Amino acid sequence: MAFSALTMAEQVRNQSAPDHLAELLSRVAQSRDRGAFAELFDHFAPRVKAFMMRKGSNAEQAEDLVQETMLAVWSKSQMYVNERGSVATWIFTIARNLRIDKLRRDKAQLYQDIEDFDAPDGKIGADEAMGRSQEDNYVNKALAQIPADQRELLILSYVEDVTQSEIALKLNLPLGTVKSRMRLGYQRLRKILEQVK
Amino acid sequence: MTISHHLDDATLVAYASGNLPEAHGIVVEAHVAMCQACRAGLRQAEGVGGAVLADQMEAPVSDVCRSATLASLDAVLVQSPRAKTSQGEVPLVLSRLLNGKPLADLAWKKKAPGFSMFNIPTSKGSKTQLKLLSIKPGAAIPEHGHGGEEITLILKGAYRDHMGLYQAGDVADLDEDVEHTPIVVGEEVCICLVAVEAPTRFKSIWARLAQPFVGI
16 A cells, blocks of 8 residues: 555644644543534544545444544543553544444453553553654654555554454465564564654 | 563554454453553554554545534543552453453363363354463473464463463463473463464364373
8 A cells, every 4th residue: 555654644743733632632531622522523533434444334334433433532531641642542442442342243342442451550651651752743754664565564454454364365475474574564663663752 | 470471563463453353352451451561562553553543534524423423422421530450360351251250260161180171252253262271280281383373371370381481471472383382380270361263273282282181
């Protein structure tokens, strides 16, 4: 897939700096600010919809998931912890989990929100606080720096509904090769992000 | 808890992107609850998802969807942050699946002398299986290649193989072609949570597991 992240990210940065989105979310959390929520909706709903459609939903299903995702944002806004990652990342995990739960017809187990993991002490460790390197612009820039074959595999995994075994079949590569390419790409990405941190 | 064996980065990416099979996802969640390093790794992998979402081309959302969402806000229960500290012997995600039952009270099925198993139900459509294994000290698990994607989390006790010592909290997240021969070490029964992809293959592992117990 063509990777337009950098230019898109540049555009996005001006209208919707991560700090501004975090500010909107905190207004929702603290004072149930509907104006701030509407602004979050207008920013994220079209992205969540596009994301769901890439993952195979039709327009109607995608809008149902948009609605559920944004209502969960309203409901869970007090659970967002800025140090753990960007608002986009938080909303991404909510959208991902709702989508998976919908796919599982008989829900023996719901996908967990990461906030639900019982950390031994409930505190955020030094390693866990992400800081600036977690911001979407940095991640997008870092993605642009890794080799194309590794980047494409990594992105494919996020935007399409395929397991690593399925990617292997699709690209006619052994599973081990897909995994090691994924691993390499991800490790490079982490290294680049570490430098920003 | 000192963790020496962590999740593969490829697994973190698969979980973060929502593409890990169900049973494997549960083992990841249980390990991540015990391991700060993998928790951080997972957040970073989810950060890639956030960046990808932020970068999506926008698909216009209908006015109906927008107004219905805004009109529903009053009906939504606002959740407040909960303090989460698991008092139990297993991580919260697992304890929920076991309905809070202690490991000792589960309906373990004896598969061979010194080796018992408990199946944890997953959703109907799931192509994966989640199991608890209980293996007595001194028992060896014969050499086996991993059939499909398999992740093992050690909950209690310890085993050793050529990769090293695996203790409570450690995870064996190995490529399917890795051969290994774990031996349960120490005084304690070793209890593992295992996610497997291919059930038929797992049956053959039981058979191999059973072998060393004969004559003990």
